[in-house]
Amino acid sequence: MKLVIDENRCKGCNLCTQVCPYRIFSPGARANRKGILVPVLDRPERCTNCRLQALYGRTLCGVCQLTCPDQAIGWVSERPYEPVRIEVEY
Amino acid sequence: MTRIEFMQGNAASAEGALAAGCRFFGGYPITPSTEVAELMARKMPKLGGVFVQMEDEIASIAAVIGAAWTGKKAMTATSGPGFSLMLENIGFAIMTETPLVIVNVQRGGPSTGQPTMSAQGDMLQCRFGSHGDMAILALAPDSVQEMYDLTVKAFNLAERFRCPAFLMADEIIGHMRERIDVPDRVEVVDRKPFVPGRLPFEADDDRVPGFPTFGQGHHTHVTGLTHDARGYPVTTDPAMHDALVRRLVGKVEDARREIADYRVTNPDAEVVFICYGAPARTVRQLVADRPDDGIGVLRLRLVWPFPEHALAEFPNARAFVVPEQNLGQIAREVERHVRVPVIPVSKLGGELHTPDELARVYEEVRAR
Amino acid sequence: MTFTDWLRADRLPHIWCSGCSNGTILNCTLAAVEAEGWDRDRTVFVSGIGCSSRAPGYVATDSLHTTHGRALAFATGVKLAEPSLNVVVFTGDGDLAAIGGNHFIHACRRNVDMTVVCMNNLIYGMTGGQGSPTTPLGALSTTTPYGASEPAFDLVALAVAAGANHVARWTAYHVKELEKAVKTGLETPGLSFIEVRAGCPTNYGRKNRIREVTDMADHFRTRSMLKTKYDRLVAEGKPVPADAIVVGEFVRRANPAMGVAP
Ligand SMILES: Cc1ncc(C[n+]2csc(CCOP(=O)(O)OP(=O)(O)O)c2C)c(N)n1
Ligand code: SF4
Ligand code: SF4
Ligand code: SF4
Ligand SMILES: [Mg+2]
Helix, strand or coil: CEEEECCCCCCCCCHHHHHCCCCCEECCCCECCCCCECCEECCHHHCHHHHHHHHHCCCCCCHHHHHCCCCCEEEECCCCCCCCCCCCCC | CEEEEEEEHHHHHHHHHHHCCEEEEEECCCCCCHHHHHHHHHHHHHHCCEEEECCCHHHHHHHHHHHHHCCCEEEEEECHHHHHHHHHHHHHHHHHCCCEEEEEEEEECCCCCEEEEECCCCHHHHHHCCCCCCCCEEECCCCHHHHHHHHHHHHHHHHHHCCEEEEEEEHHHHHCEEEEEEECCCCCCCCCECCECECCCCECCCCCECECCCCCCCCCEEECCCECCCCCECCCCHHHHHHHHHHHHHHHHCCHHHHCCEEEECCCCCEEEEECCCHHHHHHHHHHHCCCCCCEEEEECEEECCCHHHHHHCCCCCEEEEEECCCCHHHHHHHCCCCCCEEEEECCCCCCCCHHHHHHHHHHHHCC | CCHHHHECHHHCCCCCCCCCHHHHHHHHHHHHHHHCCCCHHHEEEEECCCCHHHHHHHECCEEEECCCCCHHHHHHHHHHHCCCCEEEEEEEHHHHHHCCHHHHHHHHHHCECCEEEEEECCCECCCCCECCCCCCCCCCECCECCCCCCCCCCHHHHHHHHCCCEEEEEECCCHHHHHHHHHHHHHCCCCEEEEEECCCHHHHHCCCCCCCHHHHHHHHHHHEEEHHHHHHHHHCCCCCCCCCEEEEEEEECCCCCECCCC
16 A cells, blocks of 8 residues: 545645654645645555554544645555555664 | 315324325414414324424424434424424525425414414515525415315425425414315425435436435435535635526526416406415405406415416406415516506404405506 | 445545545444444434534435535434434534524424534535634634634533533544433433534635644644643642643533433
8 A cells, every 4th residue: 555645635734744653754845736835745655554554454543634634645555456565663 | 085174273283294295294383373283293293204292393393304304294383483493494405405395373473472363474584584595385275175275285395396395374364164075196306316326416307306314324414515416515716606506596496387286266356366375365355245246366375485477377467466365475476577557455463454454446447 | 234334325425625534433433323223224424514414414324415504403303203214313513503503402492312522623614714603712713804703612511501412522533422422412311412523624724824634633633632631730720721622521411301212
């Protein structure tokens, strides 16, 4: 699974930067086509849901997606699915 | 087959509603309409329907609209003060094309006025009372029989046009008791079903869309905002608003000839009475008292949309006399359509015109 | 399926301002109905008028966007006429507690089987930031330019007193707790009322020195106090901060209810 922000929906509120326990989101610096500073993702493969969704068959954590007021955060599946070992920093 | 009964007007309206398939009643007590609610409270549960006494008339009409979207035929009954409270949601029903019936047993206004006395002061309010341009359907019964028959008809019109229909009764007819023939079966019209694959507010040639009943998987968005055929709000497109309002008005107004419901007496007459509701009874007496005079009568059963073409049924008319229990609300409408004098005979206070009063006006007009 | 399957994707992005809590609360509510396994074909969302009341328009079910303040009366009609339908109401503080106050207490009294989610942003958002019945004393709005001088409603206390079977309060910061509270509401026969403290950055935050959207989230996080802790402080006679937002479940009971599917 791959974490993505839908640039067409994101309004740049930065709430995602506040809620992710891994601080995957950080405030964007460059305005997109709509003039929105879409947050940038820092090593999104660390996301719990990216790592474990396929294993558990349900959304894990998902706090950023629930919080995002603009329904801009989602996951796309990467095919073929390849398990990768991730070093998680606490 | 029919069954002969002796019944009160308000009870007849409730019986007519149940015969027409009404299975939801939401209301709030108000004289002189309360008996409709009381009868519904008794009978509805036995028929598997729902009666609910709401916290006010705004809530009553709201609940009725909500029930209508589940596919139920639904109604409420009220009088002036309650009717005034309903107006905003009546506009919502018009905009969302929700079929429903409102019985207004009219009493003297403005304000609390005369709770127990008859009036016809809400005839323009029902037509124009909510904000914005609109069209509605309004019937006016002149007997207990018509309280029954026209309530059935109100449901059928509401269902066909997906538009609120009003039974604009008055205290006299609502509270009088007389003989009524209760039919075993009545003709019942159901709303046009929604055809999956079409858009929820996409109208047919009759400008009425099929009804996407809630709970059937149509996922319809219903809003009082100006909306497109999908039901989605589009509030700043002038052409969209123009087309929607014209369709909502046109689907009813353009059917006026076809759905017109009136009674003509003595079409050759030179003096013609135009009447509806309780005053029609006095006019009937006047005509019976003077069988040789050939007095013309146009009695409206469906008042709105106004059947203007019916006025042409009296080619020799020199004058139209309009007795009403208001200061000339329908007389004003008649005036818009004719070149001959229109004489309102207004009577306020709750009592019916007497035959003598109408006779005096008749003599005077005839002598002109 | 996830909650995103309940969205009308063809209507997104929605009309709400950047950082408006309404979108978050919509997500949490949809996550709850999804977790509850409700059928999209048999669920109806109802609302009145306001920014918050636009929410049903973004849900891919039957939805009824009605008149200002009247959502609960419409919803009562839907639910009593067809108890087999699931009914969820979205409303705002002005919609619910000002113009719709009478319907609110009567819907709670009837205990009609539905779930009511109030996006309480302490302001009239849609009309540009006027004071509402929940605007706190001293708060600034366009109609309280010198600070609100009217005492505010406690919506939770109102719902409890009026008879709702389930009453909870959370904030838009508490997304998981909110989802759970809504889910409990869906499962509780009778009326479930969930007040959600919501941020309106445009018309409340800006005027009341909670300028950034993230400041509002911090405000919710730092001011919130669990009801259990609040009860303990009160029992011990200890002071409770005046601006504490008491969150948690306030009541859950099985009083007689209307419109419960057989
Ligand atoms: C009968 C009526 N009165 C007034 C309005 C104008 N109006 C629209 S939204 C609103 C206030 C909404 O406030 P709230 O319910 O708190 O919703 P919010 O926008 O804050 O989410 C008002 C007064 C209206 N639409 N209808
Ligand atoms: S929370 Fe959503 S809308 Fe806000 S910045 Fe993050 S992705 Fe964009
Ligand atoms: S799902 Fe959780 S871990 Fe993954 S990005 Fe969102 S907040 Fe971070
Ligand atoms: S005005 Fe306030 S409540 Fe309305 S959409 Fe904007 S932030 Fe949300
Ligand atoms: Mg508000």
